[in-house]
Amino acid sequence: MNPYTIFAEIIAGNAESSMVYEDASVVAFMDIRPFTQGHVLVVPRLRARSLAELDPETGAQIFVVGQKVAAALRASDPRVAGVNFFLADGEVAGQEIFHVHLHVIPRTTGDGFGLRGRPTSPPRSELDRQAFLIAGILK
Numbered sequence: 001m002n003p004y005t006i007f008a009e010i011i012a013g014n015a016e017s018s019m020v021y022e023d024a025s026v027v028a029f030m031d032i033r034p035f036t037q038g039h040v041l042v043v044p045r046l047r048a049r050s051l052a053e054l055d056p057e058t059g060a061q062i063f064v065v066g067q068k069v070a071a072a073l074r075a076s077d078p079r080v081a082g083v084n085f086f087l088a089d090g091e092v093a094g095q096e097i098f099h100v101h102l103h104v105i106p107r108t109t110g111d112g113f114g115l116r117g118r119p120t121s122p123p124r125s126e127l128d129r130q131a132f133l134i135a136g137i138l139k
Helices: 006-012 056-076 124-138
Strands: 019-022 026-030 040-044 082-086 102-107
Touching (some): 006 040, 019 056, 026 056, 056 082, 056 102
Antiparallel strands (some): 019 026, 026 040, 040 102
């Protein structure tokens, strides 16, 4: 496993970034490949490849900062009518950089961005079966 990620370099101040927020546990900076104008990444300072490796307090702080960034995006541009949060956990989920990060994506009318998945309609018995399995692990 290669421990290097560009995020570690940004956090250390060794790589260029457009920082929007920093505190003791997370940083937030502009995505260099934005889905929409104003797309920000919120990243924990301590590296965790996946959500399973992330301590709950830092996970909570990522979302607290995400909320602040979302509010700032709305306040900075009157065209921003909504915000998507996206966090990919694992390669099959679309994770490309293996350091947990939350995408904060501002949305404007007609911006062309959107999730392309199609929802399914499983029977209640299947939902109940899955809920039972998950709940059993959480207890």
